[in-house]
Amino acid sequence: MKEQPLRTSVIGSYPFPGWLEYVSQNLSDLGPADIAEAQDDAVTAAVYDQVAAGLDVITDGEQTRLDFNLSFYGFLEGIALESAPSRRFGPPAHDQRGKHAVTGELRAPGGLGVVAEYNRLKRLAPANGPALKASVPGPYTLSGRLLPNNQYPDRWALSEALLPIVQRELTGLVEAGCREICIDEPSMSCYAYREDARRFVDIFNRTVEPAVGEARICTHLCFGNYKGRAVGQRSVAPMFPDFLDFHADEMHLEMATTVFKEIASIEPIVERMDAAIGIVDVKSYYIESPEEIAERVRLALRHAPAERLVFAPDCGLSQTARWAARRKLNNMVEGVEIVKRERGITS
Numbered sequence: 470m471k472e473q474p475l476r477t478s479v480i481g482s483y484p485f486p487g488w489l490e491y492v493s494q495n496l497s498d499l500g501p502a503d504i505a506e507a508q509d510d511a512v513t514a515a516v517y518d519q520v521a522a523g524l525d526v527i528t529d530g531e532q533t534r535l536d537f538n539l540s541f542y543g544f545l546e547g548i549a550l551e552s553a554p555s556r557r558f559g560p561p562a563h564d565q566r567g568k569h570a571v572t573g574e575l576r577a578p579g580g581l582g583v584v585a586e587y588n589r590l591k592r593l594a595p596a597n598g599p600a601l602k603a604s605v606p607g608p609y610t611l612s613g614r615l616l617p618n619n620q621y622p623d624r625w626a627l628s629e630a631l632l633p634i635v636q637r638e639l640t641g642l643v644e645a646g647c648r649e650i651c652i653d654e655p656s657m658s659c660y661a662y663r664e665d666a667r668r669f670v671d672i673f674n675r676t677v678e679p680a681v682g683e684a685r686i687c688t689h690l691c692f693g694n695y696k697g698r699a700v701g702q703r704s705v706a707p708m709f710p711d712f713l714d715f716h717a718d719e720m721h722l723e724m725a726t727t728v729f730k731e732i733a734s735i736e737p738i739v740e741r742m743d744a745a746i747g748i749v750d751v752k753s754y755y756i757e758s759p760e761e762i763a764e765r766v767r768l769a770l771r772h773a774p775a776e777r778l779v780f781a782p783d784c785g786l787s788q789t790a791r792w793a794a795r796r797k798l799n800n801m802v803e804g805v806e807i808v809k810r811e812r813g814i815t816s
Contacts, residue, residue: 474775474814475766476525477802478745480689480721481604481651482785483515483530484794508533512593518791519599522798523806526600526649529590531787533582541611544581545634547573548615561696571618575630577637581605584641591646602687603647605639607654608632609672625668632676639680651687651721652677655784658690658708658723659701666711674716687719687745692726694784697752705731713741721745723783726752729765732772739777744769747783748804749797754789756796762804775814780805 485493489511496504515530534540542550554567587603594601608631612624621627635652642650657669677686690708693700705722712720720738724731724747735744748765749757757765762780769778780801786794809815 473525474778475805475809476743476779477523477805478526478602478779478781479519479524479528479798480781480785481528481531481602481653482534482787483518483528483532484786484789484791485532486511486514486791489532509589509593512589516590516594518795519798520595522795523802524599524798526602527594527598528602528604529586529593531586531604531785533586533589541581541606542569542614544577544579546576546578547571548575561698563693563695563700566614566695568614568616570616571621571627573620575615575621575627575634577634580641581634581638583638584645587642587645587647600649601647602649602651603642604651604653604689605635605642607652607657607673607676607688608635609669610654610656611635613656628672632672635676636679639677639684643680643683647684649685649687650680651689652717653689655689655691655693655701657712658705659693661712662702662704662707666708670711670714674714677716681716685719686717687721688715688717689721689784691721691723691747691784694751694788697788699726699752703727705734709734710737713737715742717742719743719745719779721747721779721781723747725750725757725765725783729768732768735769736772739773743777743779744773745779745781748780749782749801751782751784751786751789751794751797754793756793757800757804759800759803759807762801763807766805766808770808775812 492507511532512529515532519527548569549572551567551569554565556564583603583605590601608628611631612627615627617623621630692703720742738744746769
């Protein structure tokens with residue numbers, strides 16, 4: 470169980486500063502030291518915004534990734550990185566991301582880079598500040614941009630090949646001192662309505678096995694957020710009751726975008742683990758007021774005790790402009806604090 474009731478957290482990603490977007494498009498103009506400095510500066514900015522908001526848990530904002538999961542393919546051997554997706558114009562959708570051909574055994578001899586991200590965060594975060602969290606895509610989600618072949622004939626086979634690679638990354642994070650790890654598996658929640666949910670549970674539990682009992686295990690389940698667009702059926706119902714068997718300490722569910730119509734689904738969750746509720750909509754530029762947040766917290770408290778509740782945005786904030794992300798986080802924390810004061814809960 471977490472350290473404090475009505476905890477505030479984030480999922481993982483945070484908007485890039487505008488200048489980092491420019492830098493990422495002109496890397497050939499920079500030397501290694503320039504890039505390292507830019508990475509430190511971007512993480513420092515993300516940490517500052519999160520600390521200023523008053524969050525209980527922060528991340529590095531995934532500032533050194535091109536995307537919450539796409540950057541990891543650069544660490545994999547046995548694939549041919551696609552230079553351009555098949556559809557490059559028109560309204561944004563997942564087919565503009567493209568897929569990579571698998572050319573050999575899937576390996577990541579140097580790891581997936583998350584340990585280095587966590588060590589950078591430790592170095593740049595304030596001493597005795599908020600708890601630090603690292604995020605790693607799970608093997609099923611990571612398999613989504615790879616094309617099956619004779620060696621790996623379907624997505625399940627690809628997931629099995631990626632599973633030990635993710636396991637080793639979790640082991641490395643634990644050895645680096647990371648005590649809170651989010652295994653992002655949005656593909657599981659997006660496709661629970663059509664795939665074998667028990668198979669998802671088995672994959673998730675085998676993935677996290679090396680870190681269970683060593684770190685707080687979180688998972689993030691949403692309906693997709695590519696360019697602010699969902700891809701999955703916007704309902705948590707297909708995930709349950711199977712997903713209750715996840716070996717996790719915290720399960721996050723997207724709730725704000727569906728106006729909390731399935732808030733009662735947290736009742737069985739909190740019998741087994743903490744429930745993290747997406748309480749601000751990252752797909753909308755409507756800025757929820759602290760009073761609105763407080764009312765949503767009170768709604769959650771009708772279904773779960775305070776010591777089992779965590780509040781966060783619906784998804785990572787990378788697809789939200791930074792000015793809006795800051796305001797949403799500030800108001801989220803302020804709204805939770807309103808309810809804490811009502812209930813005499815001290816941070």
